[in-house]
Amino acid sequence: MSEQGSTPLPxxxxxxxxxxxxxxxxxxxxxxxxxxxxxxxxILGGMLRPSEMASVAAAEDVDLVGINVGGRVxxxxxxxxxxxxxxxxxxxxFVGGTVxxxxxxxxxxxxxxxxxxxxxxxxxxxxxxxxxxRDSSGPRL
Amino acid sequence: MIENQPETTSGIPLKLLYGPDDVPADIxxxxxxxxxxAPYLRGAYPRMYRDRxxxxxxxxxxxxxxxxxxxxxxxLFEAGETGIIIKHDRMTDDHLYDVDHPEIVxxxxxxxxxxxxxxxxxxxxxxxxxxxxxxxxxxxxxxxPQSAVYTLPSYWSVATRRGIPLEKLAGTGQSDFFLTYxxxxxxxxxxxxxxxxxxxxxxxxxxxxxxxxxxxSIAGYNAADSGLSAHQELGAVMANAVxxxxxxxxxxxxxxxxxxxxxxxxxxxxxxxxxxxxAKLRAARxxxxxxxxxxxxxxxxxxxxxxxxxxxxxxAMTYQEPFNNIVRGTLMALFSVLGGTQSLGVSxxxxxxxxxxxxxxxxxxxIQQILQNEINLREIADPLGGSYYVESLTGELEQRGWEFxxxxxxxxxxxxxxxxxxxxxxxxxxxxxxxVGMESGERAIVGVNTHTIDDPIxxxxxxxGRSGAQTWEMAMERLADLRRTRxxxxxxxxxxxxEAVCRDDSVNAIPAFMEAVSADASIGEIGNVLRETFGxxxxxxxx
Numbered sequence: 006m007s008e009q010g011s012t013p014l015p016x017x018x019x020x021x022x023x024x025x026x027x028x029x030x031x032x033x034x035x036x037x038x039x040x041x042x043x044x045x046x047x048i049l050g051g052m053l054r055p056s057e058m059a060s061v062a063a064a065e066d067v068d069l070v071g072i073n074v075g076g077r078v079x080x081x082x083x084x085x086x087x088x089x090x091x092x093x094x095x096x097x098x099f100v101g102g103t104v105x106x107x108x109x110x111x112x113x114x115x116x117x118x119x120x121x122x123x124x125x126x127x128x129x130x131x132x133x134x135x136x137x138x139r140d141s142s143g144p145r146l
Numbered sequence: 147m148i149e150n151q152p153e154t155t156s157g158i159p160l161k162l163l164y165g166p167d168d169v170p171a172d173i174x175x176x177x178x179x180x181x182x183x184a185p186y187l188r189g190a191y192p193r194m195y196r197d198r199x200x201x202x203x204x205x206x207x208x209x210x211x212x213x214x215x216x217x218x219x220x221x222l223f224e225a226g227e228t229g230i231i232i233k234h235d236r237m238t239d240d241h242l243y244d245v246d247h248p249e250i251v252x253x254x255x256x257x258x259x260x261x262x263x264x265x266x267x268x269x270x271x272x273x274x275x276x277x278x279x280x281x282x283x284x285x286x287x288x289x290x291p292q293s294a295v296y297t298l299p300s301y302w303s304v305a306t307r308r309g310i311p312l313e314k315l316a317g318t319g320q321s322d323f324f325l326t327y328x329x330x331x332x333x334x335x336x337x338x339x340x341x342x343x344x345x346x347x348x349x350x351x352x353x354x355x356x357x358x359x360x361x362x363s364i365a366g367y368n369a370a371d372s373g374l375s376a377h378q379e380l381g382a383v384m385a386n387a388v389x390x391x392x393x394x395x396x397x398x399x400x401x402x403x404x405x406x407x408x409x410x411x412x413x414x415x416x417x418x419x420x421x422x423x424x425a426k427l428r429a430a431r432x433x434x435x436x437x438x439x440x441x442x443x444x445x446x447x448x449x450x451x452x453x454x455x456x457x458x459x460x461x462a463m464t465y466q467e468p469f470n471n472i473v474r475g476t477l478m479a480l481f482s483v484l485g486g487t488q489s490l491g492v493s494x495x496x497x498x499x500x501x502x503x504x505x506x507x508x509x510x511x512x513i514q515q516i517l518q519n520e521i522n523l524r525e526i527a528d529p530l531g532g533s534y535y536v537e538s539l540t541g542e543l544e545q546r547g548w549e550f551x552x553x554x555x556x557x558x559x560x561x562x563x564x565x566x567x568x569x570x571x572x573x574x575x576x577x578x579x580x581x582v583g584m585e586s587g588e589r590a591i592v593g594v595n596t597h598t599i600d601d602p603i604x605x606x607x608x609x610x611g612r613s614g615a616q617t618w619e620m621a622m623e624r625l626a627d628l629r630r631t632r633x634x635x636x637x638x639x640x641x642x643x644x645e646a647v648c649r650d651d652s653v654n655a656i657p658a659f660m661e662a663v664s665a666d667a668s669i670g671e672i673g674n675v676l677r678e679t680f681g682x683x684x685x686x687x688x689x
Contacts, residue, residue, distance in 0.1 A: 025256045026237040026249065028330030031372055031461075034574055035581045052333045054252040076256030079615060083252065103465075103499050105608030122465040122498045123594040126585050 017068040017137035022050030022058055024084060025075035032102060032122070033073045039126040040071075040133060055080060059087035062096055068137045074102040078111050085115055097136040101129070155419040155580070156375035158542050164534035170541035176432055177537070181486075181527045184439065184447040186431035187540070188528040189486045190454070195524035201283065201489035202226065202514045203455065207233030207261040208501050209611040210620050211272035214262035219276060220504065225511045229283035229317075229489065232273060233261040233501070234297065238621075240290045240332045242673025245621040249333065258617035259610070260501065261287075265625040267663045270300040271307075279305045284317035289365075290332065291341035294321040294348065296672050299659040316358035318411055318455075321345045322365035323386060327564040328573065329368035331685045338561050340680040343651050346394050349408050351656040353400050360411040362390075366430075367457045370415035373573025373580075376426045377543050381550030382560070382569065383412060383430065384437055389560040391442060406438050406449045417459035418474060420481035424530060425539035427454055427485030433544055455489045456482040463497035467593035467604040471495035476513050483523055484530050490514060500608035567686035625668060632666035640665035641675055648679040 021037050023030075037047045048065050050058065062070050070088070074081055081100055088094050099118035109119050118132050134140040152160045161168075173187070181189030191197060204227055206217055214232065221227040235258055237243065243250050245257060245265065257263050264270060270286075286301035288294025298319050305315055327338060345362045352361035364386045366379040374382060390409055395402050414430060416423040434452040438444045458478035463471045475492045482490050492510040494502030502510065517523050530536040554563050563569050583589035590596040593604075613620060640662040647658040662672055 025253060025259075026241060026333055027260055028236065028240075028332050030331070031573075031577055035577055038578060039581075054249065056252060076253065076259050077610070077615065079255035080253050103608070105499060105610065106465075106605065107607045123591070125595070126581065 014139060016044055016046045017133070017139050018046045018048060018065060019069045019071055019133065019137075020048045020050055020058070020062050020065060020067045021071045021073070022053040022061070023073045023075065024053070024055070024058075024080045026052055027075035028052070029073075029075060036071065036073075036101060036126070036129060039130055043130045043133070044139075045069075045133060045137075055084035055087045058084045059091040059093060062088060063091045063093045067093075067096060069133055070096055070098045071133070072098060072100045072102075074100050074104050078104065078108040081112060081117070082115070085117070099129075099132055099136065154376075154422045154539075155417065156377055156422060156543075156546075158422065158539065158546075164538050166534060168534050168538035170538075170545075173537050173541045173544075177531060184450050185435035186451055187428055188531050190431065190451055190488060194486065194527040195483075195518075196527075198488075199228075199518055199524055200483060200487055200514075201229045201455075202511055203229045203231060203283075203285070203489040204491045204502075204507060204510055205231050205233050205457070206502070206507065207231075207235075207287075208609070209258045209262060209613055209617050211262060211264060211269040213258075213612055214273045215275055215277075217504075217507075218273070221507065221511070222277070222282070225508050226515060227511055229285070230277070231285040231491070232287045232297075232301075234287045234293065235263040236260040236330070236332070238263050238669065239287065239297070240293050240330075241334055242292055242296060242669055242676065244668050244670025244673075245618060245625055247670055250618075254618035255615040257621060258613070263617060263621045264300075264669060265621055266628050266666050266668045267300050267303055268628060268666070269624065270304050274301070274304050279308065280310045280314050282316070284315075285320065286317065287320075289320045289322055290326040290335070291321040291323075291344050292336045292673070292676055294319050294362075295344050295655065295659045296663065296669055298348065299656060300663045303660055303664050312356050313358070315356060318360035319348060319362050320365060320413075321348065321362045322368060322413075323560070323564060324365055324368035324372075324382070327683070327685075328569050329372035331683075334677060335683045336676050336680040337683040338564055340676075342389070342393060342561070344655060345390070346397060347654045347656050349390070349394060349405060350397075350399050350654055353404060353408055361408055363411045363413055363455070364409065365413040367413050367415040369569070369573075370417070371459055371461050373575075373577040374569065375576055376419070376422050377546035378550050378572055378576075379414065380426060380430055380433060380543060380547030381552075381554060382563075383414075384433055384547070384551045385554040385560040385563070387434070387437065388441070388555070402442050403444050403446055403449045406442065406444055407451075410434070410449075410451055411453050411455065413455045413457065414487075415459050416456050416478045416482045416485070416487075418462045418478065420477055421536060422539055422543070423478075424481040424485035425536050426543050427456070427482070427487060428528075428530070428536075429540045429544040429547065430454065431486070432540075433547060453488045454486065455491075456485075456487040457491045458482065458493045460493045460497045463493050463495065464591060464594050465498035466598070468495045468498070468606040469604045470593050471497065472509055472513070475510060476517075479513050479517060480523075483517060486528060496606055496609060499606070500610065503609035506609070565686060570686060628666055628668060636665045637662075637667045637671070641667050641671055644672070645675045645679060648675060
């Protein structure tokens, strides 16, 4: 779908993981595929604990973390805290899934983009490009 | 100009007009058999809803056992539900983890959000207090097999302690492979072979002593809502049934005819592709009857009868403008009944953001009550029967369903296609097609990718339970109390016995599970026995 040759930057690495243990993978798979087709290198983490998200993000040297939320935002906030503690607090995070609407401001205040069910894949890819600095030179979806 | 060929979600081409030539010969023949007679195309029972209105059967559960009990009493005694379903916390229950398990502690705020959280049998007593177990129809939980052998014995043990004989209990288990190994795989899960063993144990146990209990229920819903199309759902459900029948026939303890009757309670999804899905329910009954008759030589028509439970598609419910989902729920409910379902759960209008609030729950029940009372829907059996269009769809789905069934059998059967990732790949391919359709706008969803407005005048908050993030702390206290006050040696011995039984598949394991829960073994201790005995199944997922 896309050509990497024209871009001066290497493909951005994105960790995609689920914060809760609910097992729904459908949305994650669709988003992961869209990111891949847009030229991102996607690392699928599966259902990771907040501390595991931080350690995988650090070990894999990712440029972005995408979290599927199937529960409360406190768990996402814990992942952000763990990432700071692991020295990868500067890696941007965006989330999708069944995020409680009333809790969205808590995440946006910490700079986390929120993509609830029904969000277009183009908008998700665009945000991933912006967050990883691939928006002007990167490949197009 | 070339017109785009319109088609259903499953890919069946749609014509502008259907006529007599579109009805396949064998469907025409099946139309001649009345409802209640094989091949049951026209319905499971002779007088359908005149004799028995469909059961209003809503998934319910959140928070602590007190919350669960309160919600059940509201649904049953006030709202007018006619059966109860206890939905358990997926994190603790489906995984069989205690609330102090490391996987839970780091996600503690999520506990109780996907169902009610139990630490042991005492919590079931709380959940079920003031409920007349001898007269209600219940699904106590146990969507996944490893949870079912904890949940069903717990429910049954509460009844036994109240002096209610097991044979009086009416209800259903689930232990569904589509949920467990396809739709929502848990982080740790016993392998399908171990799950099959427990399901066969449940079937035999119920055959011997619980005549009013459906031991396991194949849930096509979970195949469909994770991506399988209508005919794939049909073919996979039939392949699942063949797996049960062949394996239990090999064990030789229950004869196939008796077994067939015990597994005839099947669950399907009805989505917004309403005509196709109503046709699917009709095709499913016929395929089931034909399968049991032709492949297994079962002549007793009663044993070839499929009874259907429908859940309307959760994936059809949108996050945006949630009240639109009441309309979607009504449509899907109507066509579930037109397809002849025996029981029905309508997804809450807040499905895309949370488990249902009280209001959303009541709305799902009201939709069904309006259909039952206000539109003469109960008076007519199979009102779609004979429609050229619907019969064409029914025949087409049956044919494509059998083709998919043969594909599964050709790959080594049902367990093989769970293990080798084939079903996951099929689902993913369909999901991709659907996602692309939504992205391009070809697949229109009102309020989401067409007719959208910026002003969120239909705002709804996600339901977060009554105890909120404290749910976990309260469960931790109950677990500590359980460990402190139980007869410690009794629990240890029961768990040791359970492990021995699990390692010996010539023994039915259900009595040992009953003993373990009755000895106040915790959910996590039972889970540890299963993990140590059977190991973990790895999801063959590829994205």
